[in-house]
Each structure stands twice: as C-alpha cells, then as structure tokens.
Amino acid sequence: MADKFGQFFKDTLKEILVEHVKELKNQSEIDKFYEKYEKADFSGLYLEMINDTSNQMVSDAKMIMHENTLLFRGEETEIIARIEQKWSNAFATSETMYMMVLESVKDYSDYVNKIDNKEREKSIHKYTALKYIHGRGLQQFLEIITLMKNGFADGAYSRWRSLYELNIIASFISEYGEEVAEAYISSHNTEDRYEWARACGEFSPKKRYISFDDIRKKSNFPSELWQQPYRISNEVTHASSQGTFNRLGLMDGEEKISVGHTDYGLTIPGEHSAITIAQLTGLLLMVYPSGDSIIAAKMLNKWIDVVREQYFKTHDYIFPDEPKLWDNEIN
Structure with a gap:
C-alpha cells in the first residue's frame, strides 16, 4: 500500500x-x-x-466516535451471538459449575460458623487462608467463562494459569497447616511474595529467597501431570515467540494474526478451569469435613465429566475436519 x-x-x-x-x-x-x-x-x-x-x-x-462505536458494538454483538449459539451447551456447564461452587461454599460457610468454637479454632487460620484464596479463584473462574463466551481462548487460558497457581498455593497451605496459613495471612501487608512459606520448616535457612517453584515442589499437588498445560499457559501469558505464533484461538497451520474474537480453542480452558476449580473447592470443603461437604466435593468432581463431554462434543461438531476429542465408545 x-x-x-x-x-x-x-x-x-x-x-x-x-x-x-x-x-x-x-x-x-x-x-x-x-x-x-x-x-x-x-x-x-x-x-x-x-x-x-x-x-x-x-x-x-x-x-x-459514537457513530463508529455503535457500528463496532453491533458487529461485535453479532459475533458473540454466533459463538454463544455454537457453544451454548458447553458454556452452560461452566456457568452451572460456578453456581454449584458458589452455593456449596455458602452452605459450607454457614456450617463452619455453627460448629463448636474450640473445634473451629484448631484450623481457623487454614480455613481463613483457603477461604480467601478460593474466593479469588472463583472470581477468576468466572473471568475465564466470560472470556470464553467472548471468544478469547488465549485470554481465558492465561487466567487459568493464575487459577492453577492459586490451587498449588492452597495445596501447600492445606498440607502444612496452621502455622503456614497464619504466616500467609500475616504477609499480606508486606512486600515478601513467598517468604511466608518458610514456616513449613522444609527450607534451609541458607536459602536466600523462596520462589513459587519451591512451593510447587514441596506441595502435595500432582504438578508433574500439569507440566505441559502450565508451560502453554505461560507461553500465552508472556511475550514468548511460541505464545505469539502458536495461538490457542487458531487452528494448527493457520497463518493468521488473531486480533479479535474466535470460536476455536475453547475446549482447553473450558476443561482445565473446571478441573482446577473443583480441586480448589475440595481443599476448602475438607478443612472441616462433613457429610454435606464431602458430597459437594464429589458432585463437583463428577461434574467435570459433564463439562468435558459438552466442550469436546461441541468442538467435534463445529470443527468436523479436526481430530475428534470425544469418543462415545470410550467415554
């Protein structure tokens, strides 16, 4: 030109x-x-x-400006409506999960408030820490849903990265208990990001600083199974060449530059966010376990299969030339 x-x-x-x-x-x-x-x-x-x-x-x-904005919004609304029409069943499973988690945690909070004070005090710091971590995670889960509904697979997976990291922190606190939880809470007005983790007693005094990866390695969390997804989420979050050229929202081999909404690549953040919020919620519900909280945790874990089925089947229907994600004979 x-x-x-x-x-x-x-x-x-x-x-x-x-x-x-x-x-x-x-x-x-x-x-x-x-x-x-x-x-x-x-x-x-x-x-x-x-x-x-x-x-x-x-x-x-x-x-x-206003005239052009109205035209832009009209076009955007049409695009998002088409994405919603195609992925409606899948999005419904994620939104239902959000409501399930919210209701379960509300009921659980009411239960905890009514248990014996002495019993509650035994794990009050762990409960407080996990409750706040979970609240942050649940909001991020809703952000992921919102980004997916707007056709931003890469943005959704970037937010999943944060949700995944919260899960590891929660697992670490859950494993090491009250002293670590108290240190975590107390550090929120300091500039130390992860020094609170020293309270677990697992780190050498000679170690100059604690990193997130140190916590990951010490936590009772199967992070080794999530190495590849976490690597990809880092790539789409940071300014890497891989994350720039290998977008989730583009099919393999597409030589395009994605600058807007797309209905491709939503299965990964959809499935992984469901797994992660279920795990994070389970950690909170097991601080003061009860029959109701155990049932709620199991229900959420089973709902992951519902989420997976709808996202995989939707992907297979919309993109028939792509490799199948859902096998009715196996699943």
Whole structure:
C-alpha cells in the first residue's frame, strides 16, 4: 500500500513549486530557484504537516466516535451471538459449575460458623487462608467463562494459569497447616511474595529467597501431570515467540494474526478451569469435613465429566475436519 501522506506531501510541494515558478520573470530566476529548491531541507515542514494532519484526524474521529462505536458494538454483538449459539451447551456447564461452587461454599460457610468454637479454632487460620484464596479463584473462574463466551481462548487460558497457581498455593497451605496459613495471612501487608512459606520448616535457612517453584515442589499437588498445560499457559501469558505464533484461538497451520474474537480453542480452558476449580473447592470443603461437604466435593468432581463431554462434543461438531476429542465408545 502506498504512503498516502508521503504522496500528499510531495504533491503539495509540487503545486507550490509550479505556482511559484509561474511568478518568476525569466529563466535565470527559475534556474536559481530550482538550485535552492534542490538544496532545501523540508524535514521541518514535513513534521509540522504530520502534526497538523494528526490533530485534524483526532478532531474528525471525535466527531464520529459514537457513530463508529455503535457500528463496532453491533458487529461485535453479532459475533458473540454466533459463538454463544455454537457453544451454548458447553458454556452452560461452566456457568452451572460456578453456581454449584458458589452455593456449596455458602452452605459450607454457614456450617463452619455453627460448629463448636474450640473445634473451629484448631484450623481457623487454614480455613481463613483457603477461604480467601478460593474466593479469588472463583472470581477468576468466572473471568475465564466470560472470556470464553467472548471468544478469547488465549485470554481465558492465561487466567487459568493464575487459577492453577492459586490451587498449588492452597495445596501447600492445606498440607502444612496452621502455622503456614497464619504466616500467609500475616504477609499480606508486606512486600515478601513467598517468604511466608518458610514456616513449613522444609527450607534451609541458607536459602536466600523462596520462589513459587519451591512451593510447587514441596506441595502435595500432582504438578508433574500439569507440566505441559502450565508451560502453554505461560507461553500465552508472556511475550514468548511460541505464545505469539502458536495461538490457542487458531487452528494448527493457520497463518493468521488473531486480533479479535474466535470460536476455536475453547475446549482447553473450558476443561482445565473446571478441573482446577473443583480441586480448589475440595481443599476448602475438607478443612472441616462433613457429610454435606464431602458430597459437594464429589458432585463437583463428577461434574467435570459433564463439562468435558459438552466442550469436546461441541468442538467435534463445529470443527468436523479436526481430530475428534470425544469418543462415545470410550467415554
């Protein structure tokens, strides 16, 4: 595509040149003018015109801003409606899970508030820490659902990364108990991100600082099974070459640059977020286990299969040329 402004600048100078030459009286004056013209530096004028033109474009954009925005929103609404139409059953399973978790935790909170004070005090710090971690995680789960419904698979998986990390922190606190939980809570007004983890007694005093990976290795969490998904989530989150060229929202082999909504790649954040929120909720519900909390945890774990089925089947229906994700004979 041609440089429109560059051509406009050249044409403007040419017009000025022609008009000025017409005013000259003889060839000698014309020759002198051309000699000066060839040596002249027009960079200042060029920059001034760029500034004036950009100011005018901003002014014009302000005048039609609302009109253009309404058109954009109309087109966006149509795109999101098509995504919703295709993935409705899958999204419904995620939204139902959100409501299941929220209701279960509300009932569990009422139960904990009514148990014997002495019994509650035995694990009060762990309960408090996990309750706040879980609240943050549940909000992130809803963010993931919202991003998926808007066709942002990569953004959804980036948020899953945070949810996954919360799960590891919760597992660590759950395993090492009250002292670690208390240290975690107390550190929220400090600048130390992970120094609270020293309270577990598993780290050498010679160790200069504690990292998230140190906590991951010490937690009773099967992170080895999640190495590849976590690596991919890191790639789509950070400015890596892999995350830039290998987008979740693009089919393999597609040489496109995704800048907006897409209905591809939603199965991974859909499935993984369901697994992770179920695990995180289970950790909270088992601080003060009861028959009701055990049933709730089991229900959520079983609901993962419902989520997986709907996301996989939807993907297979929308993208029939892609490898099948759901096998009715196996599942």
